[in-house]
Amino acid sequence: MINKSLLSLTMLMLCLFSRNYAQEIYAGRYKAVFTTAPQKVPTAKTPDGPLAGNGDIGLTLGGSPDKLSLYLGKNDFWRAYPVYPGGGIALPGWLEVKISALQGANFYAEQIQDKAFIAGKFTKENLTVSMNAWVAATRNTVVAEFIANKACSMKLGLYATKGNTSINTDGQNGEVIWVTRSFENTPLLEWPSHIAMALKVVGARVEKDGTLNLKPNQRVSLTVTMYTNHDRKDWKERTIKEAQSTTAGSIATMKKAHEAWWKDFWGRSNVRINDPFIEKYYYASQYLFGATSRGDKFAPGIWGPFVTRDSSAWGGDYHLNYNYQAPYWAAYSSNYIDQTDNFDQPLLDYMEKGKQHAKDLLEIKGIYYPVGIGPKGLVTTRWPLTPEEMLKRYATRENTIDGGYKFLGQKINAVFSVGNMLMRFYSTYDAVYARKIYPYLLECANFWEDYLKFENGRYVIYMDHYGEVMPNLKNNGQWRDQLGDFNSTLSVGLVKMLFKGIIDVSTFLKVDAERVEKWQHIVNHMSDFTVGEVDGKLSLKGVEKSPSAWHSRIAGLARVSIHGLILPGGVCGPKTDSAFNQILLSDVSRWKERMKAPGEWANTLGNGIETCFPAAVRVGYDSDEILKQLKDRITLQSLPNLWITADGGGTETLAAVPLTINEMMMQSYEQVIRIFPNWNKDKDASFDQLRAYGAFLVSSSLEKGEISYVKLLSEAGRPCIIDNPWPGKKVQLMRNGQKAELLSGNTFAFDTKPGEYLEMGIEK
Incomplete structure (x- = not known):
């Protein structure tokens, strides 16, 4: 008898050897030239x-x-x-x-x-x-x-x-x-x-x-x-x-x-899509992230370690309403988990101050974070310390807003980071990591249990704003008339994400079972996302109600809403609610209509290239069109060192191309693995060792319109749910090189063991 563990290890080593060779070819092919x-x-x-x-x-x-x-x-x-x-x-x-x-x-x-x-x-x-x-x-x-x-x-x-x-x-x-x-x-x-x-x-x-x-x-x-x-x-x-x-x-x-x-x-992973331009920026972005973040060191700020002067923009801090989180988004599916080890520590270090903010400023439990923090419990976003400096920079002498801290009308700065924590948890099912982040998740839950209002059979959110609301020189220091957003899509989505996630983590850890009923009630009764009608078609609204004319309009799916719904929210998609997804897909189709010049698709020159492009993939927009628009966007605004730039930040753009391509190759939100879910099947492509929810490393290849194989390594021995890569056909499952189950149907579900090597192919 052959020892199955030894066989599994042998198969894995063969797989690792082949992908290392392939990766040296593809990563080494591209360089920046000056x-x-x-x-x-x-x-x-x-x-x-x-x-x-x-x-x-x-x-x-x-x-x-x-x-x-x-x-x-x-x-x-x-x-x-x-x-x-x-x-x-x-x-x-x-x-x-x-x-x-x-x-x-x-x-x-x-x-x-x-x-x-x-x-x-x-x-x-x-x-x-x-x-x-x-x-x-x-x-x-x-x-x-x-x-x-x-x-x-x-x-x-x-x-x-x-x-x-x-x-x-x-x-x-x-x-x-x-x-x-x-x-x-x-x-x-x-x-x-x-x-x-x-x-x-x-x-x-x-x-x-x-x-x-x-x-x-x-x-x-x-x-x-x-x-x-x-x-x-x-x-x-x-x-x-x-x-x-x-x-x-x-x-x-x-x-x-x-x-x-x-x-x-x-x-660790690789993709091959036979598109030299996109591959070049894919590998450049992975390189720049690898050069920027090391798990056992301090987390990188907006510019990473590539600072060339003091007082860099926004202090180079950890901006919590997307800039800090976004650079990591491609790392989970790219199997760079150890590069993300540094993400949580600044958030954990600020918890005591966050509790004090919630108590002092809102008189509730939980944690409440300002827009910008740094390492070791540092706050970076106090208002100027004197009324005179406040007047000079913000056109008002009132530097005591919210106790002197910049919350900018937003309550979501703490819960936003839960998205990254859940991405890593679902990607690894690591109990040590789950125990590390659970106190943070719990304090976020404490905050939102207190802050939510239950009205007319649904949970609603008052005074959490879709955008940053603050005095500035443009509005001559006047800003309070813009306060009053009700049920921002950003807030509703992130809060739903939080409670769905904490139910999963607490169940995994077998703690706080007595609170799950309340949390599930919140998930089941959160307000729906608001839609309106434009030219006879339903379209997303950013908020249900707002004193801001800009936010009150029916603008369709945009960067800020995507954060709550799709990334990092993960509460929407074709599998979640196909009817609602059609509304989002229709909104994405209108991005092209609003362009004035090539490269302006989705309005990502200021912010959002790492958000809008992967979101378009997730909702099912045409992959060829996405890649065309991505090329135009990169061509319009990037640097000779292959860093794709945005007006509003730096390191967050490093996730844009890898995440877009990874989502085209493989998706696993809601624990269902999908192979080449949004890719032109007439174009050959392959990927090795992309990481899926459930702690699976997945490899596959598409040649001449047919998927050749699907290989999986189960790290945690979780149940595997996967859409049939060969619709309508029976599929042979191999376990550690031996024939096992014969699978049929639209979606397969089967148990796995830790370290088990699985391979799927059409029954012959």
């Missing part, structure tokens, strides 16, 4: 230069060939001040490399994404200097390797950013040059931040003035080691000591570990 020096470095938003990162440290290349600037960002280096500008994520500093002989030289660089390298080549006449820069995936070190075909000199400078109340020091220990930057002892600073950066040159001697003379074909490595006090207590000593111990051998070891980490990253 033929001119970056124009938006430094910037308050997303830089346009070549980028590399390890999910904690970010490297942004700026400057010109004769004066290269390697900007060094770090996700945990914050000025923990409650107001921006001034508060928020801060710039540690930069490494400057001056090569005067390259003044006026040609600029050429590549962002090589499968290896996470920045390769540069700078040429003037017969002098060429090549650079290979990277952020070590497993160490707190940045490496920039230089080689020149002719002798030339370089002048090096390591700089810590000054100003904004920081304290700076510098020094030299033997061959190591170091600088520090600290925020401490400033009024209202919630906690101190310190960072040290240490430069060690390997392969050449550096003169006292920072000059380094390169010999022909001599390889020189510039290494910068970085630690903060959030990494370790001995942040400065460790930085200097680690830099001192850096050698050519240790760099080679770091590089080997770096390449192994990225090889594993690219082996």
Whole structure:
């Protein structure tokens, strides 16, 4: 007898081997190419230069060939001040490399994404200097390797950013040059931040003035080691000591570990759709997310670790009414679960303050969050601290609105993040994770149980606003006349999501059974989403009632409503309510009618590319048209480093292309797996190891109009429900390589075991 566990492991290893090979081909095919020096470095938003990162440290290349600037960002280096500008994520500093002989030289660089390298080549006449820069995936070190075909000199400078109340020091220990930057002892600073950066040159001697003379074909490595006090207590000593111990051998070891980490990253999942343009941005977005977020480090803010100046837009904070959540949305189905480990901690850390806000400002239980927070219980969105500054920025002296915090008329800032928590829970059924997030879910439930009103047989929501309501210069400081939204689609959807989810999690954990009846009553009796009639067709309304003429109109499905209904709400779709889904589908079809120019589909230039495109897939809009509009949108507004930009934020756009394609390949909302649910069956495509709800890793291939196979790995041994990939045909189920059940019908349901490998094909 063959041991079934061994067979399962063997089959899995074969599968992993084949997809690793495929992924190296596809991820390695695409890179960003730069033929001119970056124009938006430094910037308050997303830089346009070549980028590399390890999910904690970010490297942004700026400057010109004769004066290269390697900007060094770090996700945990914050000025923990409650107001921006001034508060928020801060710039540690930069490494400057001056090569005067390259003044006026040609600029050429590549962002090589499968290896996470920045390769540069700078040429003037017969002098060429090549650079290979990277952020070590497993160490707190940045490496920039230089080689020149002719002798030339370089002048090096390591700089810590000054100003904004920081304290700076510098020094030299033997061959190591170091600088520090600290925020401490400033009024209202919630906690101190310190960072040290240490430069060690390997392969050449550096003169006292920072000059380094390169010999022909001599390889020189510039290494910068970085630690903060959030990494370790001995942040400065460790930085200097680690830099001192850096050698050519240790760099080679770091590089080997770096390449192994990225090889594993690219082996988690892949898609192949025979569309080079979309594939390029698919893999670029996955790369940028991998460079931005690391599960065991601080969560990335709006710009990730690619900050190039202090006081970046919105303080680079955790904006809770979609910006913070959105970058992670593709990570769950892409099987990058460990990259999402950092998401929950800032939310958990703010819970005590959130309880106090609910008690003090609304006199109810649960948690109530402002629009922007940071790490370690930091609030970033206080109104300006003086009436004079308030008047200057918001045209009113009233800086005590809602106790001095920016809630902006919205009650959903805490519950919004429940969507991400449920995505991960349903994708893994991990009991440890469920116990971690359950207290947060419970406090959200406590809040909404208190806040909801039960009227005329339904639960209704007063004074939670579809959009941000606040004083500003445009409305001359007048804003209260816009308060009064009733049953916003955003609120109704997210609250329904919350109570459906907490029933599932509490049942899974076998806790609070006595509360399930109440929660189910809320789910069953939540207000319906409001619709109206436009040109004889039903269409979605953003709110049931509102004093705002803009929100009162029948505008159809749009970004904000999508958040409550589809993503992350997940309470609507073709399977949930086919009649209502037809209304949403009709609304999506009108997006094209409202366009004034290519790229403006769904009005996503400001915000929402990561929301509207996947939502269009989910409701069943034509996939070819979606891809056409996606290409136009990317072409209209993206950067040379392949970062798709939006006016309202940065990192959230990284989910747009991966999530759109993943949803076309495979869907699993409501625990039902669907293979190629919205894809032109005349186009060949395949995917490996996309993660489905129920903790299944799913692979499939479509060739010449036919699905060739469906493979699943059951991680948690959950029941599997899957729509028949071959409608009308009987399907043979294989378990660990052995024939098992013969399945028939429109939808199959069968039990699985943990670690079981399953394969499906047409009965022969």
